[in-house]
Amino acid sequence: MNRYAIFLGCTTPTRVPQYELSVRWISKRLGIELVDIEDFVCCGSNQINISIEAGLLLAAMNLALAEARDLDIVALCAACAGVLTEAAEELKTQAVRDRINKQLSTIGLEYNGKTQVKHISRVIYEDMGLDKIRKEAKRDLSRLQVAPHYGCHYLKPRCMSEGFDEPDNPKTLHELISATGASSIEYETLDLCCGGKTFPNSQDLTHSLIAKKLDNLEGKEVDCMVLQCQTCYLMYATQQKKVSEKFGKQYNIPVLLYPQLLGLAMGADPVADLGLNLNAPPVDKLLAKVENGYRIGN
Secondary structure (H helix, E strand, C coil): CEEEEEECCCHHHHHCHHHHHHHHHHHHHHCEEEECCCCCCCCCHHHHCCCHHHHHHHHHHHHHHHHHCCCEEEECCHHHHHHHHHHHHHCCCHHHHHHHHHHHHHHCCCCCCCCCEEEHHHHHHHHHCHHHHHHHCCECCCCCEEEEECCCCCCCCHHHCCCCCCCCCCCHHHHHHHHCCCEECCCCCCCCCCCCCCCCCCHHHHHHHHHHHHHHHHCCCCCEEEECCHHHHHHHHHCHHHHHHHHCCCCCCCEEEHHHHHHHHCCCCCCCCCCHHHCCCCCHHHHHHHHCCCECCC
8 A cells, every 4th residue: 555645735725626526536446545644734835935945844834744654645737736746845954954844843843855746647657557558447548638738847956756757757647547558649739828827916827828728729629638736627617618708719729637537538527536527618518428338248
């Protein structure tokens, strides 16, 4: 059994609960034990914009909480994974770790550099492997054409990947999608940012970025976009209607999180187990294509 402290972050539980729901469902069936740590706090991403020291201290607190339980961390949010990994890198410097530990000692914590941080997709890819995913498949998804979206923080900074994928030419999400039986397509705007970080300051810029990606996918006859970050989901899913209105087009590309696609392949109930009824745009046509008698071994 692979045991990890699950780091939900701030956004997933409040705005994208289907991400957590689907991750817990697939983890249980793949043999990944997720341990909840109630004392986890924000990763420090937003605090870094105001105080680098405050952001580092919050990240170190989370790392220390996991280390105290002899656990590595699995993060659902790519940005959280990135912030925690960068903090762990910075804390390798003894002087920095001593300074932070002095502050952590006031709440009875200490960090010694033992905790590793992985994104959930990396855990599935490395700990479970593509062969296991193929063996667990119960639904035939071979009729689905899927556009992968990696997001900016999944492999960057480079210390995030530690060599398991190439930030400038990524392949792991393509391979994870293909392992479910679906086809992952290539397209020109694969590396384009979702605009999530610019959204608070410029919705026009964000909507332009979203439109560029959707325009590229419109001619590809894709059944859905699959991604692995709740911020990317919020941009491409919940902003699609506004982008359609702004640019006078009718975008209607369903957006799934990878654990939802994997759960579909593994035979999960689309609503009760994966929360696909919460997704936008609606996934009815995609589900009809999957559910219409296409099952393996049933």
